[in-house]
Amino acid sequence: MTLIKSISGIRGTIGGKPGEGLSPLDVVRFTASYAQWLQTNNDSNELVVVVGRDARISGPMVESLVCATLTGMGCDVVNIGLATTPTTEIAVVKENADGGIIITASHNPVQWNALKLLNGRGEFISDAEGLKILEYAESANFEFAEVYKLGKIRAKSYLSEHIQHILDLELVDVELIRQANFTVAFDAVNSVGGIAIPALLKALGVEKVIPVNEEPTGHFAHTPEPIPENLIETCRIVKENNVDVCFVVDPDVDRLSIISEDGSMFSEEYTLVAVADYILSKTPGNTVSNLSSTQALRVVTEKHGGSYAASSVGEVNVVAKMKETNAVIGGEGNGGVIYPASHYGRDALAGMALFLSHLAKSGLTCSELRKLYPNYYISKNKVALAPDVDLDAVLLKIKDKYKEEKINDTDGLRIDFANEWVHLRKSNTEPIIRIYSESNSLEAASGLSEKIIADVKQLI
Numbered sequence: 478m479t480l481i482k483s484i485s486g487i488r489g490t491i492g493g494k495p496g497e498g499l500s501p502l503d504v505v506r507f508t509a510s511y512a513q514w515l516q517t518n519n520d521s522n523e524l525v526v527v528v529g530r531d532a533r534i535s536g537p538m539v540e541s542l543v544c545a546t547l548t549g550m551g552c553d554v555v556n557i558g559l560a561t562t563p564t565t566e567i568a569v570v571k572e573n574a575d576g577g578i579i580i581t582a583s584h585n586p587v588q589w590n591a592l593k594l595l596n597g598r599g600e601f602i603s604d605a606e607g608l609k610i611l612e613y614a615e616s617a618n619f620e621f622a623e624v625y626k627l628g629k630i631r632a633k634s635y636l637s638e639h640i641q642h643i644l645d646l647e648l649v650d651v652e653l654i655r656q657a658n659f660t661v662a663f664d665a666v667n668s669v670g671g672i673a674i675p676a677l678l679k680a681l682g683v684e685k686v687i688p689v690n691e692e693p694t695g696h697f698a699h700t701p702e703p704i705p706e707n708l709i710e711t712c713r714i715v716k717e718n719n720v721d722v723c724f725v726v727d728p729d730v731d732r733l734s735i736i737s738e739d740g741s742m743f744s745e746e747y748t749l750v751a752v753a754d755y756i757l758s759k760t761p762g763n764t765v766s767n768l769s770s771t772q773a774l775r776v777v778t779e780k781h782g783g784s785y786a787a788s789s790v791g792e793v794n795v796v797a798k799m800k801e802t803n804a805v806i807g808g809e810g811n812g813g814v815i816y817p818a819s820h821y822g823r824d825a826l827a828g829m830a831l832f833l834s835h836l837a838k839s840g841l842t843c844s845e846l847r848k849l850y851p852n853y854y855i856s857k858n859k860v861a862l863a864p865d866v867d868l869d870a871v872l873l874k875i876k877d878k879y880k881e882e883k884i885n886d887t888d889g890l891r892i893d894f895a896n897e898w899v900h901l902r903k904s905n906t907e908p909i910i911r912i913y914s915e916s917n918s919l920e921a922a923s924g925l926s927e928k929i930i931a932d933v934k935q936l937i
Contacts, residue, residue, distance in 0.1 A: 478490050478492065478493030478494070478497040478498030479497075479498065479908060480493075480496060480497060480498055480499060480503060481908070482507075482611055482614070483607065486507075486591055486592045486593045486594045486607070487499065487503065487504075487507045487591060487592050488582055488585070488589065488590075488591035488592075489503070489589065489590070489591070490588045490589055491535045491588060491589070491590055499539075499589075499590055499591070501538070501542055504539055504542045504543060504546070504592070505542055505546045506614050506617070507592055507610070507614050508542070508543050508546040508547060508550075508578065508592065509546050509549075509550055509613075509619040509621070510610045510611075510613035510614040510618075510619055511576070511578065511592075511594055511610055512524070512526070512546070512547055512550035512551075512552050512619065513550070513613045513618065513619035513620070514606065514609055514610045514613060515552070515575050515576050516550070516551075519575055519597075521575070522551075523553065524551070524552045524553065524575045524576075524628075525552065525553045525554075525555060525572060525573075525574040525575055526547050526552045526553070526554055526555070526574060526575060526576050526577060526578060527554075527555045527557060527565055527568045527569045527572055527574045527576075527577040527578075527595075528540065528543055528544055528547070528554055528555070528556050528557065528565075528577070528578050528579075528580070529556075529557045529558065529559075529560035529561075529562075529564060529565035529568065529577070529578075529579055529580070529635075530558070530559060530560065530579070530580035530581060531559070531561075531562075531580070531581040531582075531668045531669050531695075531728040531729045531730075532559055532667065532668040532669050532671075532693035532694065532695045532728065533581070533582065533587055533589075533590060533668065533695040533697075533728060534587060534694075534695040534696065535590045535695075536559075536580055536590065536695065539580050539590050539592075540556070540558075540580055543578055543580060543592065544556055544630055547578075547628060548627050548628035548629065548630060549621050549622060549627065549628075550619065550621060550622055550628070551621075551622030551626045551627065551628050552575075552628045553628045553629050553630075553631070554628060554629070554630045554631065555568065555572050555574065555631050555632075555633055556630055556631070556632050556633075557632075557633055557634060557635045558632065558634065559669050559672060559693060560634075560635060560636065560669060560673075561639070561669050561670070561673050561729060561730035561731070561825070561826065562579050562581060562583075562593070562729040562730060562731040562822070562823070563639065563730065563731055563820070563822050563823065563824035563825070563826060563827070564635050564636060564639040564673065564730075564826075565577050565579045565595070565599075565635075566579075566595060566599035566600070566820060566822040566824075567599060567635065567638065567639050567642060567820055568599075568633075568635040568638070568639075569595055569597065569598070569599035570598065570599045570820065571635070571638060574597065575597050576594070576595050576596055576597055577594075577595035577599065578592055578593070578594060578595070579592075579593040579595065579729065580592060580593075581593060581728060581729035582728070583727055583728065583729050583731070583732075584701050584702035584703070584727040584728070584732065585701070586697070586700065586701065587695065587696065587697055587701075594607070594610065598821070599820060599821075599822065600793070600796060600821050600822060601792055601793045601796075601822075602793070603793060604793070636672065636673055636676060637676075639673075639826065640673075640676055640677050640680050640826070641680075642819065643677065643680075643819065643826060643827050643830050644680055644681075644830075646816075646818060646819055646827070646830070646831075647818070648755070648756060648759055648760070648818075648831060648834060649681075649827075649830045649831060649834055650834040650837065650838065651680075651681055651682060652682075653834065653837040653838060654681045654682055654683065654830075654833045654834060654837050655681070655682030655683075656837070657721075657833075657836070657837040658684075658685070659683055659685070659721045659722065659833065659836075659837075660685040660686075660687065660718075660719060660720050660721050661678055661683050661685070661686055661687070661720070661721060661722055661723070661724070661833075662686070662687035662688070662689060662711075662714065662715055662718065662720045662722075662723035662724075662736075663675075663678075663686070663687075663688060663689065663691075663723060663724045663725070663726070664689040664690050664703075664708065664711045664723065664724075664725040664726070665688070665689070665690055665691050665693070665726060666690050666697050666698060666699065666701045666703075666725075666726065666727065666728055667690050667691075667692060667693060667694050667695060667696055667697050667698055668693055668695065668697070668701070668726075668727075668728035668729070668730075669693055669728070669729065669730060670693075670726040670728075670730045670825075671688070671690070671691040671692055671693045672693055673730060673826060674724065674726070674730075674826070674829070675688065675691070677826050677829065677830065678829075681830060681833060683833075687714070687718055687720060687723075689711055689714055689723075690711075697728070699711075701727055701728050702727060703725040703726060703727055703732055703733075703734035703745060703812060704734070704745065704857070705742050708725060708734070708736065708742070711723065711725060711736065712736055712740040712741070712742070713740065715736045715737075715738070715740045716739060716740030719738075720736075720738055721738050721836075721842070721843065722735060722736070722737065722738065722832075722833070722836060722843045723735070723736035724825070724829050724832075726825045727825075730825045730826060731813060731822070731823035731824065731825055732745070732811050732812040732813055732823065732825060733745075733748050733812045733813075733814060733825035733828040733829065733832075734748065734812045735747075735748055735751075735832065735843070736843075737842070737843035737844040737847060738842050738843050738844060739844050741844060741847075743843060743844075743847050744847075745810065745811055745812035746770065746771040746773070746810040746853075746855055747771070747773065747847060747850060748812045748814060748828060748832070749766060749770070749774060749806075749807075749808045749809070749810065749812070749813070749814055750771065750773045750774050750777055750850055751832060751835060751846065751847075751850070752806065752814050752816075752828055752831045752832055752835065753774060753777055753778065753806045753807075754777050754781075754835070754849075754850070755831060755832075755834065755835035755838075756805055756806040756816070756831070757777065757778065757781035757783060757805070757806065758781065760805050761781050761782055761783055761805075762783050762803065762804065762805035762806075763778070763783045763784045763785070763786065763802045763803060763804045763805065764777075764778040764783060764784075764785050764786075764804050764805070764806055764807055765785070765786050765787070765788055765795055765798045765799045765802060765804045765807035765808075766785075766787065766788070766795065766807060766808060766809060766810060767787060767788050767789065767790045767791070767794065767795055767809050767810070767888075768787050768788070768789065768790060768885065768887075768888055768889075768891050768900050769790055769809075769810060769900045769902070769911070769913045770787075770809055770810030771810050771853050771855060771915060772853055772898075772915065773850055773851050773853050776850075776851050777850065783805075784802070786798055786801075786802050786804070789887055789888035790809075790888055790889075790902060792809070792813065792815070792822070792823055794888075795807055795808065795809060795813075795815060796815065796821045796822075799815065799817065799821070800821075804817070805817065805818075808823060809823070810855070812825070812828075814827065814828035814831070816828075816831065852917070853915050853916070853917065854915065854916060854917070854918055854919040854921075854922045855913060855914065855915045855922060856913070856914045856915075856919065856922040856923040856925070856926040857911070857913050858911070858912045858913070858914075858926045858930060859904070859909040859910065859911050859912065860909060860910050860912065860930060860933055860934065860937075861908065861909055862903070862908050862909055862910055862937070863937070864908070866937050868903050868910060871933060871936045871937060872886070872889065872890045872901060874936055875890060875892075875901065875929070875932055875933070875936070876890055876892075878932065879892050882894055888902055889901050889902025889903065890902070894925075896916065896917060897914065897915060897916035897917070897921060897922065897925055898914065898915055899912065899913070899914040899915075899925050899926065899929050900912070900913045900914070901929065901933070910933065912926055912929055912930055912933070913926075914926040914929070
């Protein structure tokens with residue numbers, strides 16, 4: 478069993494003893510700690526928290542615990558039920574709520590679930606805020622409400638509001654998308670995308686839709702991370718059905734991967750690159766992605782006269798850097814698109830609408846559009862860590878070995894060579910070290926990763 482307590486929330490495998498997996502007691506403890514933090518940082522005695530979840534099979538159990546605990550802490554709950562992560566973020570703002578809890582383990586397998594914690598702006602909490610919540614949980618420093626001060630639960634759906642929010646974006650060209658008469662496939666990996674994506678495509682005027690893994694059963698048809706090795710069957714379906722484009726999402730619909738009409742991967746790294754190219758062509762400005770994302774975004778940004786900046790990995794860090802640099806578009810190379818004109822959160826639904834607008838305006842096929850962008854290849858790897866591994870010591874030794882190269886140690890360790898780079902960092906969500914490398918060919922990128930992985934394994 479695994480339980481990971483981090484500044485961004487709590488994530489773990491369902492079951493096991495308290496403190497070892499994501500047990501019901503752990504769900505209650507961390508939810509109460511979050512509520513205590515809200516109470517400490519708000520003047521109002523009538524706190525409101527939005528709760529939404531993906532479709533994984535442990536969701537109803539965790540949802541009931543979260544909602545009951547929040548009311549037990551005196552918070553009113555707006556339960557939006559099955560909802561994407563960006564829908565929940567938008568609901569926090571529209572409800573003028575004090576915060577939100579998203580029940581999702583994102584791309585993790587079915588055994589996992591998690592509590593993602595939002596502030597009153599519908600954005601993920603900061604490092605300092607997360608540490609305070611962890612302190613409350615560690616000390617059990619929270620106090621439940623008296624009987625006459627218990628909170629209430631109200632159920633409401635926010636999908637239609639989210640879709641209208643997307644339709645109202647200036648750069649989403651609904652009429653042009655309708656006129657393009659696209660055939661669009663989507664793979665929702667048996668989660669909430671199966672509810673949200675058909676509704677969005679209908680609102681955009683897309684009449685020819687081919688659903689794949691649409692039913693939100695929570696029994697994922699394939700490993701839910703939207704990366705090439707998990708989408709072989711989906712690519713085959715696309716190639717055999719005269720599809721113009723296929724959208725693939727993770728279980729909570731904040732990551733967007735794209736498959737071209739010929740069944741080839743557009744590459745999740747290039748989701749943000751393509752959307753940014755479209756946004757920058759209409760509203761020139763700056764961009765941000767994290768240190769593990771493709772350098773193609775920098776190339777596209779500079780082509781449009783803007784400046785590119787890299788942040789530490791993690792959505793909260795990307796958002797902070799975007800605000801600092803007044804970026805007009807940003808995100809992460811895992812298919813996460815953050816468009817401030819909509820909201821400061823990764824949103825695969827907004828990404829789809831913007832990409833379809835871009836594709837319609839270009840008059841190109843999806844594969845032709847992909848050829849407009851510089852070719853870089855990323856090799857994404859991970860190495861499992863034993864609990865007693867001192868990763869900081871390992872990284873120091875790697876840093877010393879490559880001290881003649883350009884080094885960035887603000888988030889793990891990134892080493893820039895002449896025409897390629899490698900980034901090593903401990904995951905915040907899994908007991909692993911991630912090793913990403915990028916070069917001018919997949920063979921070169923893989924070779925660089927293998928070299929660094931060998932260095933790491935020798936040290937651990």
